[in-house]
Each structure stands twice: as structure tokens, then as C-alpha cells.
Amino acid sequence: MAIDTDIVRPRPADDLGGRVAAFTNDFLFTGAPHLLHPPNPYRRMLVPDAVAEVDFTRPLSAAEASGHRALVAHRLLGTFYEADTVLLPEQGLGALRGDFDRFYGDGLRRLREASLSDLEHFAFALLDDEVDVTGAWRVEDLAAYFEHAAAEAEAGEAESLTAIAAARRPEVAADTYLVQLALDGLTEASAMSKNLGGAFGPEQSALFKVFIDEFGYGVHDAKHTTIFRKMLHSRGLQTHVHAYWNFYLAGPLATNNYYYFVSRDHANFFRYIGAVTYAERVFAPSFVNMIKTYRGVFGDDVDLHYCEEHAHIDAHHGRITRDEILLALAERHGAGVIPELVRGIAEARLLGDWFERDTAAQIRWSDDLDAYRMDGPPAPAHDARRVRVTAASPFGTRSHDQAVVVTVEDGTAALVTAPTATPAPLARGEAVLVPAGRLYGIRPTGGDCTYTVRAAGSDTTAVTPSAS
Ligand SMILES: [Fe+2]
Numbered sequence: 001m002a003i004d005t006d007i008v009r010p011r012p013a014d015d016l017g018g019r020v021a022a023f024t025n026d027f028l029f030t031g032a033p034h035l036l037h038p039p040n041p042y043r044r045m046l047v048p049d050a051v052a053e054v055d056f057t058r059p060l061s062a063a064e065a066s067g068h069r070a071l072v073a074h075r076l077l078g079t080f081y082e083a084d085t086v087l088l089p090e091q092g093l094g095a096l097r098g099d100f101d102r103f104y105g106d107g108l109r110r111l112r113e114a115s116l117s118d119l120e121h122f123a124f125a126l127l128d129d130e131v132d133v134t135g136a137w138r139v140e141d142l143a144a145y146f147e148h149a150a151a152e153a154e155a156g157e158a159e160s161l162t163a164i165a166a167a168r169r170p171e172v173a174a175d176t177y178l179v180q181l182a183l184d185g186l187t188e189a190s191a192m193s194k195n196l197g198g199a200f201g202p203e204q205s206a207l208f209k210v211f212i213d214e215f216g217y218g219v220h221d222a223k224h225t226t227i228f229r230k231m232l233h234s235r236g237l238q239t240h241v242h243a244y245w246n247f248y249l250a251g252p253l254a255t256n257n258y259y260y261f262v263s264r265d266h267a268n269f270f271r272y273i274g275a276v277t278y279a280e281r282v283f284a285p286s287f288v289n290m291i292k293t294y295r296g297v298f299g300d301d302v303d304l305h306y307c308e309e310h311a312h313i314d315a316h317h318g319r320i321t322r323d324e325i326l327l328a329l330a331e332r333h334g335a336g337v338i339p340e341l342v343r344g345i346a347e348a349r350l351l352g353d354w355f356e357r358d359t360a361a362q363i364r365w366s367d368d369l370d371a372y373r374m375d376g377p378p379a380p381a382h383d384a385r386r387v388r389v390t391a392a393s394p395f396g397t398r399s400h401d402q403a404v405v406v407t408v409e410d411g412t413a414a415l416v417t418a419p420t421a422t423p424a425p426l427a428r429g430e431a432v433l434v435p436a437g438r439l440y441g442i443r444p445t446g447g448d449c450t451y452t453v454r455a456a457g458s459d460t461t462a463v464t465p466s467a468s
């Protein structure tokens, strides 16, 4: 009997762009004029015009980790994953009931379901090339590899913290880093919660032990998301999901999404365990370093309870995840699962590096913007894209896969590159170089404004950013 293979044939990935376009053009995702998102977790600017530029038929490469295609893909993925968690506004649903219904409703859900696996492939297939785990691994090899990876992370410098300490405006730089942490901090352990169901023995109970700590043992004031918000509040930052959506960078988005990716599909369970074990282990020393840097910048004017809590509890979580989950699973399930545990460790490390590198690069560029201003009239370019914005235009941020020059042609504008920096004024005729992968937004100041975006050419070599 012939079997109808159409039933099992996956949808072609090449219409992913069409499905994604349908999703991003929903009014929940087309933005509003303000810089920060109001307390409405269902609306987030996905910048449909920028999404439309992306070729979704070619998966990302590692070289594009902080590029525009990565930013677009990870904003979408992050939205998809969070639509599979419960988000309710603190002030009550009230007038947002319609947005709630739409965000979780059948129309967008079907688009998400039809796109998610293809989008994950688009965003994470590169890991197969970047992380190569071959050969026979014993439990002791896994233990040795884990210790080696953790020791290297502990010995290495945190690029973002170094960039904060070296910044001209360290407060702004420190806020930029906090905002990247908010992506996870405001919904902490949501990905972990996806791994708690089922029946997998003592390791399940050990994971649950870690999970209930993340949730403050059921005491809301002790929940890690609550103490994270206290840290934001002490800096005068907004504390709702996701006020700073426009400022999340591709690297931090990818890191956060990775944990959802390996938690959604339990074929990746062993990768998740490798990754979470690595994360719990390196968190404690990294928060010790963060405390040092933030005390140096703010003195006592910042609430670092969140960092102190993690410097303490993640020393325990590091031990529990290594001894009672990672190594215990390896013992119980044997050599067949160890390469996947190793892969998770290696992937978490790689993603962690992207988080750091991308955040540090944004901090350095934003802190040194004047060095990227272009002198003289811009070279004529036939490929310049002209953009007109008004006070009523929705505000969104984006990046580009190559360096571009942004020139104000008419009117005046402000260049937004960091959540708490005063936007940099751009008068008519002024231009600035935006390096590949750097996140920016343009706001008109004083009426309508037209600016052009063109690929950076030979005339931009005169721009020599000062070392920072
Ligand atoms: Fe935590």
C-alpha cells in the first residue's frame, strides 16, 4: 500500500519569510512612538520593515552572531518562546484583555507553531558546525571537560565589565549591561520550568530543588525575578516585562533563546543539562565580579541583593547540577548521552561569549559616539536608502550586517544607542558611522526628519575611533 508522504513531509522552510512577515505585521508588533515599551507584555516592536530585509532561506552563520539577521531572528524567537509562558501585567489586565487574547490567540499561535522549528533551525543550526563533539566519552572525561571549561571561564575577564570600568560614562554603560540581564532576570527560570515534567528519577528531584530556589521557595519577595526588579528599581530603571525590549542585543537574545530552544524539544534534554550546569557554575564567580564593578561605579547607590544572592546560591546550584544531575545522568544513562551533555556545556560557553562580546561592543561604541561622527559632505551613493520619520512614527531599533553611514538629510534627529544615555543630536547634514551589528534607533527632534542609510565605503576609513 502506498503511503501518502505528504502527511509527514515538513513544510518547506523557504516560506518561513512569509509566515514571519504575517506575524510581525500584526499590530501587536508594529511599535509605538515611545523609546521604552509601556507595561504591556503583549506588545513588542519587531520592526517589520527590517524583518522584510532578511533572507530566511539561508541559516545564520557564527560570523553573524551579533548581526542584523541574528537580531531579527532572536527577537522573533524570544517572542515565540515567551508566548508559551504566562505573562500578566502587574497593574491588572483591564484594558489589555484584548491584547492578551490576541497575543495568545489562535491566529498568532498557528503562525508561531508553523514557524518555530524552522526559525530554530535558522538561528541555531550553526551550533552543529561550531561545536564538534566526537569520540567515546566516559563519565570521568565529562567531569574533566566540565572542570576545564568552568576554570577557563572563571580565569577569563568579563568583557562587558571591563568595558563598563573603562567607559567615559560608566553609569550609562552599567545600565546597558543591566538591561541585557533583564531579558532573563524578569522571567528567570522560565526555560528551566519546561524540564520539570515527566519521570526521570532522582535527577528530576535535584533539578526541582534548584528550581524552587529560583522561585524563592514560593515566597514572592524572595523570587529571583523580584530581587532582580529591586536592582533595576534602585537604578531608576523600569521593572516591567519588557520595558527595554528595543535595547536587547542579538547576543543576549540568542543566549536567552538557547535555553528555551533546548528546553522545548526534549530530544535536546541532555544538551540542556550540560548547558544549565555550566551556567549555574559560572554564575557565582561572575556575580562576584559584577558586584565589584557596580560598587566601583555606584558605591552604595545600587541594590545588589540579586548579585549577592547568586554569588551565594549558585555556588550550591553549581554543585547540585554537576554532582546530582550532570554526572548522575551520565552514570545512569551511559556513554550514549555523554556527548550531548558535553555539547550543552560547550554551547552554553559559546553563547555566553556572544553575550559578553556583543554587549561590550555596544557599550564601547555608544560610549565613544563622537569618534564615529563623519566630517564633510557624505560621498554620493546610489544605494542610499531614504527614511522619513515623524513625531508619530513608531520607534524601533535595528542593526545592519555591514557598517553603514546614517546621514540626516532634512530636519534634525537624535541617535539612540543606549537605554539611559542622552540621545546624540544629529543636525541636518551630519552623519555617523554605525559599525556592523551595532544597535541604534533614530528619533526626529523638532518635526519631521529624513535620513539616509548607505553602506560605509572608502570615505569612512577616515573615522578612527579612539581606543576605549
Ligand atoms: Fe537565579
Ligand SMILES: [Fe+2]
Pocket: 210, 214, 280, 313, 314, 317
Ligand atoms: Fe541558580
